[in-house]
Amino acid sequence: MIDPQDAVEVAHFLWERTWIIDDYLERSDLPEEHMEILKSWKQCITGRFIIERHLKKGSVFISIDDNSVFLVNGIVSSWEEMLRNAPMPTLLDATFLPFKNAIISDGLVSVMPIIFGPNSKADFKEIYMDAKRNGEIKARI
Numbered sequence: 001m002i003d004p005q006d007a008v009e010v011a012h013f014l015w016e017r018t019w020i021i022d023d024y025l026e027r028s029d030l031p032e033e034h035m036e037i038l039k040s041w042k043q044c045i046t047g048r049f050i051i052e053r054h055l056k057k058g059s060v061f062i063s064i065d066d067n068s069v070f071l072v073n074g075i076v077s078s079w080e081e082m083l084r085n086a087p088m089p090t091l092l093d094a095t096f097l098p099f100k101n102a103i104i105s106d107g108l109v110s111v112m113p114i115i116f117g118p119n120s121k122a123d124f125k126e127i128y129m130d131a132k133r134n135g136e137i138k139a140r141i
Helices: 004-016 019-027 031-045 118-133
Strands: 047-057 059-065 069-072 090-099 104-105
Touching: 019 031, 031 090, 047 069, 047 118, 059 118, 069 104, 069 118
Parallel strands: none
Antiparallel strands: 047 059, 047 090, 059 069, 090 104
């Protein structure tokens, strides 16, 4: 079994050095479609995010760095299923990856044990609503 902390360290190493993907692809005999997916992962976004709400099409994440709003899909299960007992909004560290016409996570997510008050919740909702009104929700990287 893999130690989760080891997996996180390997992932952080890779996402900070995405040129490793090019080195791997030079030696790879993967199908072209798979190679394109891996190449796109060089556009990964790593950071701290607020999950503001869950929608049918994915979950709404707000970047702590710049208030960018992302619509992120689960890989196998929805974010709502994965974070079933987490209070909303939820603060977490994650890495987002492009995958075909969607955004997914690398699966190594760290949830922060923070509960937000009503003012913060209202602020996050307003960030989401502004992005929605202005067509600024990013569903692709």
